[in-house]
Amino acid sequence: MKKKLVILSGAGMSAESGIKTFRDADGLWEGHDIMEVASPIGWDKNPELVLDFYNKRRAQLFEVHPNRGHEIIAELENQFDVHVITQNVDDLHERAGSTNVLHLHGELLKVRSITNENHILDWKTDLILGDTDKHGNQLRPHIVWFGEAVPAIDEAIDIVETADILIVIGTSLQVYPAAGLMNYAKQDVPVYYIDLKPATIYDLPNPLEVLSMTASEGMELVKGKLR
Template sequence: MKKKLVILSGAGMSAESGIKTFRDADGLWEGHDIMEVASPIGWDKNPELVLDFYNKRRAQLLEVQPNRGHEIIAELENQFDVHVITQNVDDLHERAGSSNVLHLHGELLKVRSVANENHIIDWKTDLYLGDTDKHGHQLRPHIVWFGEAVPAIDEAIEIVQDADILIVIGTSLQVYPAAGLINFANNEVPIYYIDPKPATMYDVINPVTVIPMSASEGMEKIMSDSL
């Protein structure tokens, strides 16, 4: 039976592909205050601004490609039972070939009805006010905004609890509940943490190997040295 390898990926995973990290050093995201474009309050206040913001993100996503880090993770399915839990809303893990990907914060290439969060539609073009489901309800980005529940978190916890190996890539470990997932791994499970500027892992009793590299460099190193 293959060992279960769990990947927790964040914004740094896709940075090499040209997707900007969640927020810049000044706290803004593409020039916007986060709460303007990633919260229910922002949506209620100015839905056109929110739709335009995600239209631009969606268009950018369709222009970039998976990087070597994504590809290595997909290739590891030959050796391991690989499960990817990502905070990213892009589809680069899937495009690289990963077959088990759980998106904690939604997906940019999907939209959903404001009246039914389970009515989800694949969507690769721009979304506008007036675009509705078959019942006439407005469609919105299928993104988990600040202040909203993370529906996939329970499934993510179960996946981490069964991990034999845990690799954390490109995340500051600051956004909860995702940041708390590592605490659900069994104590003896080795953790590899890849990030050019790794955060400090407090209260983690697992054996941790910190690899201060980019996603691609770090995955290459793990492949050659550890797996």
Template sequence: MKKKLVILSGAGMSAESGIKTFRDADGLWEGYDIMEVASPGGWANDPELVLDFYNKRRAQLFEVLPNAGHQIIAEMENNFDVYVITQNVDDLHERAGSTQVLHLHGELLKVRSVADHDHILDWETDLNLGDLDENGHQLRPHIVWFGEEVPAIEEAIDIVETADVLVVIGTSLQVYPAAGLMNYSKPITPVYYIDLKPAVVYDLPNQLEIIPMTASEGMAFLKPKLYQMK
């Protein structure tokens, strides 16, 4: 039976592909105030601005490609039972070939009804005011905004709890509840943390190795170590 390799990926995972990190140091995302485009209040105040913002992010997806880090993770499925839990809303893990990907914060290529958060549709073009579900309700980006619950968090916890190896990539460990997921790993599970500017990790009983590299560099460095564990 293959060992279970769980990847927790954040914005740094996709940065090498040309996708801006979610929160820059100035609190902006692609030049926008985050609360204007990623909160229920922002949606209520100016839905057209919010839709335009995500239309641009969605269009950008078709201009970028998975990087070597994504590809190495996908290759790991040859030797491990790999689960990817990502904070990213892009589809680069899937395009690289990963088959078990859980998106904590939603997906740019999906939309949902404002009346039913479980009514989710695939969507690759612009989304505009007046685009409705079959019951006449406006569609909105399928993104978990600040102040909203993270529906996938319980499934993510279950996955982390059963990990044989845990790799955390490209996250500042500042956004909760995602930042707390590594604490659900078994104490005997080795944890590898790849980030150019790694955060300080407190009170983790696990064997922890911090790898201060980009996602691609870090996965290339870690790859032979992982293969020795299979």
């Protein structure tokens, strides 16, 4: 039976592919205050701005490609039972070939009804005011905004609890509840943490190796250590 390898990935995973993050310095995402474009308050205040913001992010996805880090993770399915839990809303893990991907914070290529969070549709073009579900309710980006619950967190916890190896990659470990997931790993499970600016991790009982490097560099190094 293959060992279960769990990957927790964040914004730094896709940064090499050209997708900008908002965690550095000014807290802006593509020039916008986060709360303007990634909160229910922002949506209520100016839905057109929010829709335009995500339309541009969605269009950007078709201009970028998975990086070597994504590809290595997908290739590891030949040796391990790989499960990816990502904070990212892009589809780069899937395009690289990963087959078990759980999106904690939603997906850019999906939309949902404002009245029924379980009414989810695939969506690859612009979303505008007037695009509705079959009942006439406006559609919104299928994104978990600040202040909203993370529906997939319980499934993510279950996955981490059964991991044999855990790799945390490209995350500042500042956004909860995702940042607390590593604490659910069994104490004997080795943890590799890859990030250009790694956070300081306190009181983690697991064997821990911190690699201050890009996703691609870190995955190249870690793949040679995995057994």
